[in-house]
Amino acid sequence: xxxxxxxxxxxxxxxxxxxxxxxxxxxxxxxxxxxxxxxxxxxxxxxxxxxxxxxxxxxxxxxxxxxxxxxxxxxxxxxxxxxxxxxxxxxxxxxxxxxxxxxxxxxxxxxx
Numbered sequence: 001x002x003x004x005x006x007x008x009x010x011x012x013x014x015x016x017x018x019x020x021x022x023x024x025x026x027x028x029x030x031x032x033x034x035x036x037x038x039x040x041x042x043x044x045x046x047x048x049x050x051x052x053x054x055x056x057x058x059x060x061x062x063x064x065x066x067x068x069x070x071x072x073x074x075x076x077x078x079x080x081x082x083x084x085x086x087x088x089x090x091x092x093x094x095x096x097x098x099x100x101x102x103x104x105x106x107x108x109x110x111x112x
Contacts, residue, residue, distance in 0.1 A: 004036040026067045035069035048072050 002009055003017040015025045026032035037043045043063050048070040049055035057068050
């Protein structure tokens with residue numbers, strides 16, 4: 001991660017930039033990141049909350065620093081072909097097994 005003001009590399013958990021003391025986390029809390037626009041640009045046009053109209057940030061629509069910012073230009077995670085099936089399998093494993101058990105017992109009952 002880089003400081004947006006001075007460009008120094010900082011760790012992802014740093015609360016402020018060690019060189020220019022720019023706050024990198026909101027209210028000094030390590031879990032709340034502050035997104036900052038480079039070069040005085042405005043963050044709102046590229047934010048997901050701006051596009052769906054649900055932004056509640058006080059500086060909207062001209063925020064240059066924001067704790068709510070979600071970049072719409074970021075790529076969604078790519079689904080790998082082999083990864084989609086195991087996730088489906090884990091989610092529907094029990095209902096599929098229950099359905100097979102029901103169908104098997106129904107077939108046994110009808111074939112007697």
